Each structure stands twice: as structure tokens, then as C-alpha cells.
Amino acid sequence: MTDAPLIAILEDEPEIRRIMADTLEGAGFRTMGFARATEFEAALRRITPDACLVDLGLPDRDGLALVHRLATESGAAIIIVSGRAQVQDRVTGLELGADDYIIKPFEPAELLARLRARLRRPAAPSRADSRAQARFAGWQADFDRYVLTSPDGAETPMSHAEAEVLRMFLDNPRRLISRGQMLETLGGSGGESFDRAMDVRISRLRSKLGEDPKNPQLIKTIYGAGYIFLAEVGWG
Structure with missing residues (x-):
């Protein structure tokens, strides 16, 4: 085949x-x-x-x-x-x-x-899937090309792992996502290595989105509970 x-x-x-x-x-x-x-x-x-x-x-x-x-x-x-x-x-x-x-x-x-x-959890959708691109807070995420485009048109590449995390947030805007839900959605073996990897990927996403690490506006940490993505999201 x-x-x-x-x-x-x-x-x-x-x-x-x-x-x-x-x-x-x-x-x-x-x-x-x-x-x-x-x-x-x-x-x-x-x-x-x-x-x-x-x-x-x-x-x-x-x-x-x-x-x-x-x-x-x-x-x-x-x-x-x-x-x-x-x-x-x-x-x-x-x-x-x-x-x-x-x-x-x-x-x-x-x-x-x-x-x-x-x-089973591709960051990039199939060609038949209209959810290949998302818009939020002036940004655009292209999951076919693994690229973030800023409001001023500058492009920044994403890794597959970063794109998976971003897509999880974009699929669940304004909803609290716990560590357990992240593990269920993204897969992995759990434990310290998973938690550290998620922290790093979220930190890198925040950096690529121009977030203030001390006061992020898009990906908020809810201490002891998880994360929440605060922007409205449009697909297609």
C-alpha cells in the first residue's frame, strides 16, 4: 500500500x-x-x-x-x-x-x-480536513507547514511536538486543561519526564507567540490545576 x-x-x-x-x-x-x-x-x-x-x-x-x-x-x-x-x-x-x-x-x-x-494524534490534519489553519489574536497557525505567522507577517517554524500542544489548546479555547487531560490527549508515559517536556513546549510556544513569561496573555497557567488558552479561535 x-x-x-x-x-x-x-x-x-x-x-x-x-x-x-x-x-x-x-x-x-x-x-x-x-x-x-x-x-x-x-x-x-x-x-x-x-x-x-x-x-x-x-x-x-x-x-x-x-x-x-x-x-x-x-x-x-x-x-x-x-x-x-x-x-x-x-x-x-x-x-x-x-x-x-x-x-x-x-x-x-x-x-x-x-x-x-x-x-493517531497528528498535529497536521489530513487534506480533507478543513481545520488546517487557525486564527487567533492576530496570529495564524498553519498545521500543514508547521508555521506560526505573527500579526505583522513574520513566520516562525514549529516542531511537531509544539504543534501538537498548540492544536490541543486551539481545539479547547477558554477551557481548563489539566495535566491528566494533556496526557490523555497527547499520549506519553507520564511522570516527571512528561511534565517537564510539557513545561518546555509551552514555554517555547509562549516565546514564539511573543508572550511575557511573567504575565502571559494567551496561555495562562492555573497553578495546581493546569492551563487555559484565552483567545477566540477561527478555523479554515
């Missing part, structure tokens, strides 16, 4: 790469595997994956730097699959823009379930 989601697998261990590919292809996905970051980055000039599975222990490049580049330059969902199990590693990966973090060794069924969860 040519319209099946394309998953890029960046993993230098051949056996792990094979297990990932077999699992995903058995579930109907298309896959492309890479052992080195240089091969993967060259391929990105000609392919547009729907999701990227990225190992951090690469032989030719720091995986975290690659995750950060993918988050800022591509619209793909990014899942780190790594043997680094420390909380700080998970927090750093999510702060740099990854959508999820799976620790090795992993169960193939878990990998498949977590990937499906990310792809």
Missing part, C-alpha cells in the same frame, strides 16, 4: 533494526532502515517519513542533536528508542522535541502501540 505511513528507523544494530522493521511491516507500515545518521540525513532530502524511530547511541553522530534538528525542521513524529534509561536522558530527549521515549529492551508490541498512538 503506497499510502501506508512511512516509518524511518535509525538504529545501528542490524538485529534490532530488523525486529523493528518486521514488526511494523507486519502491521501494514512501510519502513526504511538506516545504520548511520549521515545515511538517514541524506535520505531526508528525497523522502518524507510520517515518523522516525531514533536510537541515541549512533556511531557517527549524537542522537540528541539529530532529534533536535528533526523536531525543528520536519513534521514527522519522533520516537527515541534507546538503552539510556536515566530519567534525565528521557527528559532531555523530550525537551529537545521528541514525542515519546522507549527504553531498550522493548517489547515489539509496545513499540507498535506507542507508534500508533503518536500517528
Whole structure:
């Protein structure tokens, strides 16, 4: 099926790469595997994956730097699959823009379930969906291009993770969104790493929206309860 989601697998261990590919292809996905970051980055000039599975222990490049580049330059969902199990590693990966973090060794069924969860929550809608662009407080968000346009016309790129958070707010204007609701909407493993990642993504969104961090007007923190988006939103 040519319209099946394309998953890029960046993993230098051949056996792990094979297990990932077999699992995903058995579930109907298309896959492309890479052992080195240089091969993967060259391929990105000609392919547009729907999701990227990225190992951090690469032989030719720091995986975290690659995750950060993918988050800022591509619209793909990014899942780190790594043997680094420390909380700080998970927090750093999510702060740099990854959508999820799976620790090795992993169960193939878990990998498949977590990937499906990310792809069920695309920040960008399908072409048949009229909700590809939103307007609020003089701003425009384009979820096809992952771009924010300011009232004076300046464009700022969003990562996939930032776009997911913004879309959640735009879908629920003037409603309190708790941490539990954010976890349910955006997915993830919860805990400290999820909370830290959300704080960072919201902080980055506020910065891109020109918000005063001490007195934000669009994304308000309700301490002990969650967040609320205060602007009127128009779609299409």
C-alpha cells in the first residue's frame, strides 16, 4: 500500500533494526532502515517519513542533536528508542522535541502501540480536513507547514511536538486543561519526564507567540490545576 505511513528507523544494530522493521511491516507500515545518521540525513532530502524511530547511541553522530534538528525542521513524529534509561536522558530527549521515549529492551508490541498512538494524534490534519489553519489574536497557525505567522507577517517554524500542544489548546479555547487531560490527549508515559517536556513546549510556544513569561496573555497557567488558552479561535 503506497499510502501506508512511512516509518524511518535509525538504529545501528542490524538485529534490532530488523525486529523493528518486521514488526511494523507486519502491521501494514512501510519502513526504511538506516545504520548511520549521515545515511538517514541524506535520505531526508528525497523522502518524507510520517515518523522516525531514533536510537541515541549512533556511531557517527549524537542522537540528541539529530532529534533536535528533526523536531525543528520536519513534521514527522519522533520516537527515541534507546538503552539510556536515566530519567534525565528521557527528559532531555523530550525537551529537545521528541514525542515519546522507549527504553531498550522493548517489547515489539509496545513499540507498535506507542507508534500508533503518536500517528493517531497528528498535529497536521489530513487534506480533507478543513481545520488546517487557525486564527487567533492576530496570529495564524498553519498545521500543514508547521508555521506560526505573527500579526505583522513574520513566520516562525514549529516542531511537531509544539504543534501538537498548540492544536490541543486551539481545539479547547477558554477551557481548563489539566495535566491528566494533556496526557490523555497527547499520549506519553507520564511522570516527571512528561511534565517537564510539557513545561518546555509551552514555554517555547509562549516565546514564539511573543508572550511575557511573567504575565502571559494567551496561555495562562492555573497553578495546581493546569492551563487555559484565552483567545477566540477561527478555523479554515
